[in-house]
Each structure stands twice: as C-alpha cells, then as structure tokens.
Amino acid sequence: MPELPEVEVVRAGLAPAVSGAVVERVEVLDERSLKRHAGPSEDFVDRLTGATLAPPSRRGKFLWVPIESASGEASARTEALVVHLGMSGQVLLRTPDAPRDRLTRIVLDVRHPEHGPLRVDFVDQRIFGSMAVDALLPTADVPAERIPSQVAHIARDPMDPHFDDRRFLAALARKDTGIKRALLDQTLVSGIGNIYADEALWASRIHYDQPTRALSRAKATTLLAEVRLVLGKALAEGGTSFDAQYVNVNGASGYFSHSLNAYGQAGEPCPRCGRAIVREQFMNRGSHFCPFCQRVRAARPVRS
DNA sequence: CCGGACTCCTGGTTGC
DNA sequence: TGCAACCAGGAGTCCG
Numbered sequence: 579m580p581e582l583p584e585v586e587v588v589r590a591g592l593a594p595a596v597s598g599a600v601v602e603r604v605e606v607l608d609e610r611s612l613k614r615h616a617g618p619s620e621d622f623v624d625r626l627t628g629a630t631l632a633p634p635s636r637r638g639k640f641l642w643v644p645i646e647s648a649s650g651e652a653s654a655r656t657e658a659l660v661v662h663l664g665m666s667g668q669v670l671l672r673t674p675d676a677p678r679d680r681l682t683r684i685v686l687d688v689r690h691p692e693h694g695p696l697r698v699d700f701v702d703q704r705i706f707g708s709m710a711v712d713a714l715l716p717t718a719d720v721p722a723e724r725i726p727s728q729v730a731h732i733a734r735d736p737m738d739p740h741f742d743d744r745r746f747l748a749a750l751a752r753k754d755t756g757i758k759r760a761l762l763d764q765t766l767v768s769g770i771g772n773i774y775a776d777e778a779l780w781a782s783r784i785h786y787d788q789p790t791r792a793l794s795r796a797k798a799t800t801l802l803a804e805v806r807l808v809l810g811k812a813l814a815e816g817g818t819s820f821d822a823q824y825v826n827v828n829g830a831s832g833y834f835s836h837s838l839n840a841y842g843q844a845g846e847p848c849p850r851c852g853r854a855i856v857r858e859q860f861m862n863r864g865s866h867f868c869p870f871c872q873r874v875r876a877a878r879p880v881r882s
Numbered sequence: 883c884c885g886g887a888c889t890c891c892t893g894g895t896t897g898c
Numbered sequence: 899t900g901c902a903a904c905c906a907g908g909a910g911t912c913c914g
C-alpha cells in the first residue's frame with residue numbers, strides 16, 4: 579500500500595517530467611477515479627487542458643501538481659492536480675505510443691519543452707485512489723505555502739521540515755486512544771499507513787493497542803524517531819512493494835519487502851527475540867507484532 | 883471526543 | 899477444472 583515513502587518516490591520521479599510541461603489532452607476512462615473532484619469530468623478536463631504544470635508537492639500520502647491556467651494569468655497558481663494513490667494507484671510515465679495498462683483510469687498527454695511529448699497514466703485497480711483539480715489555499719502556519727483545500731485537514735508528515743515535534747507529542751498526549759489508531763490518524767500525523775505503523779511499533783517495542791495515556795513522553799519520542807527511521811529507510815530504498823501493486827513512475831517495481839520486521843511476517847520468527855510474529859485483526863486490517871517484545875501495559879489510572 | 887460499522891472497489895488467492 | 903467466497907485496506911461518513 580502506498581504510504582509516504584512510496585508517494586514521495588512518485589513525486590520525485592514525476593518532478594522532472596512534468597515541471598514546465600503543458601497538458602495537451604486529458605482522457606477520463608473511468609469517472610470513479612474523479613470522486614474527489616468537485617465537478618463533472620468535463621470540468622476536470624477543461625481545467626487541465628492547456629495548463630502548464632509546476633513542480634509537484636506532497637503532504638503525507640497526498641500529492642499535487644500546481645497548475646498555471648492556459649488563460650495566462652501570470653503566477654496564478656491557484657489550483658492543483660491532486661493525486662491520491664489509495665490502495666493500488668500508480669502514476670506511470672509512458673511514451674505517447676506505449677500500450678495502455680488494462681486498469682488505466684485517466685490519461686494525460688503532456689508536452690515538456692525539453693523532453694517532448696509524454697504520457698502520464700493514472701492506473702488504479704481498486705479505485706480507492708483519485709485525481710482531482712482543487713483550489714490551492716494558504717496554510718495556517720507557514721507564510722506563502724499553499725495546499726489543496728481537500729488536503730488542508732491533513733497534518734504535516736514527520737519528514738516535513740515544518741513538522742512540530744513538540745506539538746505532535748502534546749497532541750498525542752491529549753488523545754485518549756490506542757497508539758496505532760493515533761499513528762494512522764492522518765489529522766494527527768500524516769503519511770503513516772498500516773505497514774510502517776506496524777514496523778515503527780515493532781522497532782519501538784510497543785503493542786498496537788497500547789493506550790496513548792500509558793505512553794511516556796520518552797517512549798513517544800522514541801516512537802517518533804522510529805517512525806522517521808522506518809520512513810527514511812524505505813525512502814532510501816525506493817519504497818516498499820511486496821504485493822507489486824505499487825510501481826514507481828518509470829514502471830519499475832519497488833521492493834525491499836525483505837527488510838520488513840513485522841508486517842506480513844506472521845509465523846516468522848521475530849528478528850529480535852525469535853518468537854513467532856502474530857497477526858491480529860484490528861481496525862479492519864491486519865496488525866503484526868511480536869507478542870513477547872510488544873506487550874500492552876496497563877493505562878495510567880486516570881484518578882480514582 | 884471516541885470507536886465501531888459501513889462504504890467505496892476488483893484482482894488474486896483460497897476452498898470446495 | 900470451475901466457480902464462488904474471501905481478502906487486501908486508505909479515507910470518509912454516520913451513528914451511538
């Protein structure tokens with residue numbers, strides 16, 4: 579499942595190809611992939627056709643490409659093409675005549691001043707992902723920074739230079755919930771999905787359902803550091819793709835599922851203690867953990 | 883504020 | 899071999 583590292587790999591791969599490119603043609607093959615677009619598909623096509631694309635940005639798992647409208651309002655980057663990969667989305671760069679993947683939902687024909695014509699294919703098996711054209715609005719905390727309106731409620735991610743550790747730790751301490759639920763809450767901290775949540779918790783020796791109330795400041799700090807390590811490592815290796823759903827912008831598969839310690843390792847020995855990793859159903863998904871290294875600690879009594 | 887249930891969705895896998 | 903049931907889960911919504 580694409581999480582922050584995979585989305586960042588897509589952003590970085592897309593950047594040189596689309597920055598400065600002009601959208602010549604847009605084809606929507608499946609309107610369900612526009613579920614986050616406010617208007618009809620004609621509106622999506624109209625807003626993109628003729629537009630010039632600017633360097634892409636990302637927050638958490640959301641990716642967007644600011645657009646300069648064809649009508650030439652100088653510096654009018656008031657809208658962006660927003661991309662969310664969902665469970666199985668891919669953005670593939672292709673030559674104009676390359677065969678289409680069967681699951682292609684949206685095609686952009688673009689022309690780059692240096693690289694020439696190029697095709698940007700949005701491929702998505704499960705259609706949990708989407709594309710949309712959305713308004714760019716200023717962020718509350720960083721001057722001159724703009725973000726799509728539909729991403730405004732998403733918290734900064736731990737790799738964001740403006741991520742505020744102290745603020746995050748304070749917000750976490752105010753939560754009354756389980757730690758994995760908090761890690762997956764994109765309004766608290768973004769970019770973390772099921773895989774890296776399990777990995778960071780394993781590295782921190784914390785049980786997924788550990789109450790945040792029972793998590794010391796020191797332990798929470800360790801967890802945040804492990805989240806960064808896990809994400810950074812995945813980033814360095816080019817993203818995880820054990821199920822081959824995720825493919826980077828050039829079509830080459832991501833990999834390095836071999837370096838996962840807990841996720842998908844049910845029955846395998848814990849790399850730390852050798853006991854079998856367990857998979858449990860939690861929040862409608864699998865949670866993988868070592869029952870010895872990661873044990874639930876009782877919540878601090880609220881009062882009596 | 884919190885959590886659970888539900889929705890979107892389809893290809894690959896499993897089970898009979 | 900064939901087909902149906904099951905499984906994967908990010909994010910949003912609704913309800914108690």
